[in-house]
Amino acid sequence: MSQWKIKQISELTGVSVRMLHHYDEIGLLKPTVRAENGYRLYSEQNLARLQQIVTLKFFGFSLGQIKAMLQQKNGIKKELLAQQQVLDDQVERLHETKKALCIVLQRCEHDKALNWKNFVALIERSKMAQEIKKTWACKLDKVQKQHYIELRRMYPKQVKAWEKVVEQLNGKDLGDAEGAGGKLVAKAFLDYQTITIKQGLEVLTSVLFDKNIISEQGKAWLVKALVAYKPKS
Secondary structure (H helix, E strand, O other): OOOOEHHHHHHHHHOOOHHHHHHHHHOOOOEEEOOOOOOEEEEEHHHHHHHHHHHHOOOOHHHHHHHHHHHHHHHHHHHHHHHHHHHHHHHHHHHHHHHHHHHHHHHHOOOOOOHHHHHHHHHHHHHHHHHHHHHHHHOHHHHHHHHHHHHHHHHHHHHHHHHHHHHHHHOOOOOOOOOOOHHHHHHHHHHHHHHHHOOOOOHHHHHHHHHHOOHHHHHHHHHHHHOOOOOOO
């Protein structure tokens, strides 16, 4: 079985001696053998583990995460899939940032003085595009998402309240549709419906049912809550 001294394993893998010392100190990669003269000797098994560490580090995992992943082993694929989603989100965020920067540069060519208020609004819309990915609105098409972002910007209170309600309607424990909780849900729905109608965006309400964004159980519960709800005149 082959063995390498720390300098040799460093040259072989491109990992610095200093970093190998650090890996040893934190228990991430301990050499198989310690010679009498104090030299660290790395085995083929150590080399294989180091290759895993280098690979996982390249994918953006911290040393703490890598240590936990290598200890459990069976969870590595799950962690890799999660990291893939993180990287996908980062790529999309960079794409949105680049797109916003292009718009700014185009305006710079035509305007003598920069309107920073417009730029701030542009940034806010970009942030909202990221935020709605975590809501039911992620299922909207491109045009609908743009309308939804604008609606969210104009009526943040009503739209965000409805986003929470959609999560609730898709949950398991809905409670009493005819009770206080049902009244709050019904009001949130009617408030949201009102602003979509006001802006000529009724599709942002109908799509909730067309695309089955709300579960069948949630729909039935919502209907029951709406029937029981009597808004003050």
